[in-house]
Amino acid sequence: DGGITQSPKYLFRKEGQNVTLSCEQNLNHDAMYWYRQDPGQGLRLIYYSQIVNDFQKGDIAEGYSVSREKKESFPLTVTSAQKNPTAFYLCASSKQKTGNTIYFGEGSWLTVV
Protein backbone atom coordinates (compact mmCIF):
# COMPACT_ATOMS: atom_id res chain seq x y z
CA ASP A 1 0.00 0.00 0.00
CA GLY A 2 1.15 3.52 -0.69
CA GLY A 3 1.90 5.76 2.20
CA ILE A 4 4.35 7.46 4.49
CA THR A 5 6.35 5.37 6.93
CA GLN A 6 7.99 6.89 9.96
CA SER A 7 10.37 5.03 12.24
CA PRO A 8 10.87 4.47 15.02
CA LYS A 9 7.48 5.06 16.57
CA TYR A 10 8.98 5.62 20.01
CA LEU A 11 12.50 6.81 20.72
CA PHE A 12 14.30 7.70 23.92
CA ARG A 13 17.41 9.82 23.84
CA LYS A 14 19.87 10.91 26.45
CA GLU A 15 20.66 14.57 26.72
CA GLY A 16 23.58 15.53 24.50
CA GLN A 17 22.95 12.84 21.90
CA ASN A 18 21.87 13.30 18.32
CA VAL A 19 19.04 11.15 17.02
CA THR A 20 17.71 10.59 13.51
CA LEU A 21 14.04 10.01 12.65
CA SER A 22 13.33 8.19 9.43
CA CYS A 23 10.63 9.13 6.91
CA GLU A 24 10.01 7.18 3.72
CA GLN A 25 7.20 7.65 1.20
CA ASN A 26 6.17 5.58 -1.81
CA LEU A 27 3.57 8.01 -3.11
CA ASN A 28 5.94 9.50 -5.71
CA HIS A 29 5.49 12.87 -4.05
CA ASP A 30 7.93 15.65 -4.82
CA ALA A 31 7.65 17.60 -1.58
CA MET A 32 8.27 16.40 1.95
CA TYR A 33 7.93 18.12 5.31
CA TRP A 34 8.70 17.72 8.99
CA TYR A 35 6.37 19.11 11.61
CA ARG A 36 6.66 19.16 15.37
CA GLN A 37 3.65 18.82 17.65
CA ASP A 38 3.60 19.70 21.34
CA PRO A 39 0.67 19.01 23.69
CA GLY A 40 -2.05 21.61 23.37
CA GLN A 41 -0.43 23.21 20.36
CA GLY A 42 -0.85 22.93 16.68
CA LEU A 43 1.82 21.68 14.35
CA ARG A 44 4.87 23.78 13.57
CA LEU A 45 7.00 23.40 10.46
CA ILE A 46 10.63 22.41 11.02
CA TYR A 47 12.00 21.83 7.49
CA TYR A 48 10.62 21.17 4.06
CA SER A 49 11.98 19.97 0.75
CA GLN A 50 10.41 20.55 -2.64
CA ILE A 51 12.95 18.62 -4.71
CA VAL A 52 15.82 16.22 -4.19
CA ASN A 53 19.02 17.77 -2.84
CA ASP A 54 17.25 20.92 -1.78
CA PHE A 55 15.50 21.90 1.44
CA GLN A 56 14.47 25.02 3.33
CA LYS A 57 14.08 25.95 6.95
CA GLY A 58 10.63 26.22 8.42
CA ASP A 59 9.58 28.20 11.44
CA ILE A 60 11.50 26.25 14.08
CA ALA A 61 14.58 24.82 12.34
CA GLU A 62 17.12 25.60 15.07
CA GLY A 63 18.61 22.42 16.51
CA TYR A 64 17.45 20.26 13.62
CA SER A 65 19.00 19.10 10.35
CA VAL A 66 17.70 17.22 7.31
CA SER A 67 18.85 15.69 4.06
CA ARG A 68 17.08 14.83 0.82
CA GLU A 69 19.33 12.52 -1.15
CA LYS A 70 16.45 10.48 -2.54
CA LYS A 71 12.94 11.46 -3.55
CA GLU A 72 11.48 8.84 -1.24
CA SER A 73 13.41 9.73 1.91
CA PHE A 74 13.63 12.77 4.16
CA PRO A 75 15.33 11.94 7.49
CA LEU A 76 15.32 14.41 10.35
CA THR A 77 18.19 14.66 12.82
CA VAL A 78 17.46 16.15 16.21
CA THR A 79 20.77 17.48 17.42
CA SER A 80 22.01 18.16 20.93
CA ALA A 81 21.57 21.85 20.14
CA GLN A 82 17.79 21.47 20.27
CA LYS A 83 16.96 22.68 23.76
CA ASN A 84 13.57 21.07 24.17
CA PRO A 85 13.40 18.07 21.83
CA THR A 86 10.74 16.00 23.60
CA ALA A 87 7.77 16.09 21.22
CA PHE A 88 5.75 14.24 18.62
CA TYR A 89 7.25 14.52 15.14
CA LEU A 90 5.19 14.20 12.00
CA CYS A 91 6.48 13.72 8.48
CA ALA A 92 4.31 14.69 5.53
CA SER A 93 4.45 14.75 1.76
CA SER A 94 2.60 16.17 -1.22
CA LYS A 95 2.86 16.58 -4.94
CA GLN A 96 4.52 19.82 -5.84
CA LYS A 97 1.48 21.51 -7.22
CA THR A 98 -0.64 24.29 -5.84
CA GLY A 99 -3.43 23.07 -3.71
CA ASN A 100 -2.42 19.46 -3.53
CA THR A 101 -3.29 17.57 -0.41
CA ILE A 102 -0.62 17.02 2.20
CA TYR A 103 -0.52 13.50 3.61
CA PHE A 104 0.90 12.67 7.01
CA GLY A 105 2.74 9.72 8.46
CA GLU A 106 1.82 8.14 11.79
CA GLY A 107 4.37 10.14 13.74
CA SER A 108 7.35 9.46 16.00
CA TRP A 109 7.48 10.14 19.71
CA LEU A 110 10.84 11.41 20.94
CA THR A 111 11.54 11.57 24.65
CA VAL A 112 14.73 12.96 26.11
CA VAL A 113 15.72 11.27 29.35
Added chain:
Amino acid sequence: AQSVTQPDIHITVSEGASLELRCNYSYGATPYLFWYVQSPGQGLQLLLKYFSGDTLVQGIKGFEAEFKRSQSSFNLRKPSVHWSDAAEYFCAVGLGSSNTGKLIFGQGTTLQVKP
Protein backbone atom coordinates in the same frame (compact mmCIF):
# COMPACT_ATOMS: atom_id res chain seq x y z
CA ALA B 1 1.22 37.62 9.66
CA GLN B 2 -0.79 34.60 8.72
CA SER B 3 -2.55 32.82 11.56
CA VAL B 4 -5.29 30.35 12.32
CA THR B 5 -7.47 30.50 15.41
CA GLN B 6 -9.61 27.73 16.79
CA PRO B 7 -11.46 29.44 19.65
CA ASP B 8 -12.64 26.27 21.34
CA ILE B 9 -9.89 24.18 22.92
CA HIS B 10 -12.28 21.51 24.14
CA ILE B 11 -15.87 20.66 23.18
CA THR B 12 -18.18 18.01 24.57
CA VAL B 13 -21.31 16.91 22.72
CA SER B 14 -23.76 14.08 23.19
CA GLU B 15 -23.81 11.26 20.69
CA GLY B 16 -26.34 12.05 17.99
CA ALA B 17 -26.16 15.79 18.55
CA SER B 18 -24.96 18.22 15.92
CA LEU B 19 -21.45 19.62 15.93
CA GLU B 20 -19.79 22.82 14.81
CA LEU B 21 -16.09 23.48 15.26
CA ARG B 22 -14.97 27.02 14.63
CA CYS B 23 -11.97 28.18 12.65
CA ASN B 24 -10.90 31.73 11.81
CA TYR B 25 -7.91 32.64 9.72
CA SER B 26 -5.86 35.69 8.94
CA TYR B 27 -4.38 35.71 5.46
CA GLY B 28 -4.17 38.42 2.83
CA ALA B 29 -4.83 36.35 -0.26
CA THR B 30 -7.31 33.63 -1.11
CA PRO B 31 -6.52 30.84 1.31
CA TYR B 32 -6.34 27.12 0.83
CA LEU B 33 -8.16 25.69 3.84
CA PHE B 34 -8.03 22.27 5.39
CA TRP B 35 -9.53 20.33 8.26
CA TYR B 36 -7.60 17.37 9.67
CA VAL B 37 -8.51 14.89 12.40
CA GLN B 38 -6.05 13.19 14.72
CA SER B 39 -6.65 10.24 17.00
CA PRO B 40 -4.39 10.00 20.06
CA GLY B 41 -0.80 9.16 19.13
CA GLN B 42 -1.58 8.99 15.43
CA GLY B 43 -0.92 11.03 12.35
CA LEU B 44 -3.35 13.46 10.78
CA GLN B 45 -6.10 12.41 8.39
CA LEU B 46 -7.58 14.88 5.95
CA LEU B 47 -11.32 15.44 6.42
CA LEU B 48 -11.85 18.02 3.69
CA LYS B 49 -10.27 20.93 1.89
CA TYR B 50 -11.29 24.13 0.16
CA PHE B 51 -9.35 25.60 -2.74
CA SER B 52 -11.94 27.41 -4.83
CA GLY B 53 -15.46 27.15 -6.14
CA ASP B 54 -18.40 26.08 -4.03
CA THR B 55 -17.97 27.44 -0.54
CA LEU B 56 -19.70 24.47 1.04
CA VAL B 57 -17.32 21.54 1.01
CA GLN B 58 -18.20 17.94 1.71
CA GLY B 59 -15.68 15.64 3.33
CA ILE B 60 -15.30 12.15 4.65
CA LYS B 61 -17.15 10.65 7.62
CA GLY B 62 -20.15 12.93 7.08
CA PHE B 63 -18.33 16.19 7.76
CA GLU B 64 -18.78 19.43 5.86
CA ALA B 65 -17.32 22.90 6.12
CA GLU B 66 -18.33 26.30 4.83
CA PHE B 67 -15.91 28.97 3.69
CA LYS B 68 -17.11 32.47 4.52
CA ARG B 69 -14.74 35.07 3.15
CA SER B 70 -16.53 37.98 4.83
CA GLN B 71 -16.01 36.38 8.23
CA SER B 72 -12.60 34.81 7.49
CA SER B 73 -14.03 31.56 8.75
CA PHE B 74 -14.05 27.90 7.76
CA ASN B 75 -16.23 26.14 10.33
CA LEU B 76 -16.55 22.37 10.39
CA ARG B 77 -19.97 20.78 10.90
CA LYS B 78 -21.56 17.38 11.30
CA PRO B 79 -25.31 16.88 11.74
CA SER B 80 -25.08 13.85 14.03
CA VAL B 81 -21.97 12.96 15.99
CA HIS B 82 -20.88 9.36 16.57
CA TRP B 83 -18.77 8.17 19.49
CA SER B 84 -15.96 7.35 17.04
CA ASP B 85 -15.69 11.05 16.17
CA ALA B 86 -13.98 11.75 19.49
CA ALA B 87 -10.55 13.06 18.49
CA GLU B 88 -8.58 16.24 18.00
CA TYR B 89 -9.45 18.43 15.05
CA PHE B 90 -7.09 20.85 13.35
CA CYS B 91 -7.87 23.65 10.95
CA ALA B 92 -5.02 24.72 8.67
CA VAL B 93 -4.28 27.36 6.05
CA GLY B 94 -2.07 26.71 3.04
CA LEU B 95 0.05 29.63 1.97
CA GLY B 96 -0.44 29.46 -1.77
CA SER B 97 1.36 28.52 -4.93
CA SER B 98 4.96 29.18 -3.99
CA ASN B 99 4.50 27.66 -0.59
CA THR B 100 2.61 24.51 -1.35
CA GLY B 101 2.49 22.29 1.65
CA LYS B 102 3.54 24.93 4.13
CA LEU B 103 0.53 24.85 6.36
CA ILE B 104 -0.23 27.03 9.33
CA PHE B 105 -2.22 25.11 11.91
CA GLY B 106 -4.62 26.20 14.59
CA GLN B 107 -4.06 24.92 18.10
CA GLY B 108 -6.66 22.23 17.71
CA THR B 109 -10.04 21.43 19.25
CA THR B 110 -10.47 18.28 21.29
CA LEU B 111 -13.88 16.71 20.81
CA GLN B 112 -15.35 14.53 23.52
CA VAL B 113 -18.54 12.58 22.81
CA LYS B 114 -20.88 11.65 25.65
CA PRO B 115 -22.93 8.44 25.31
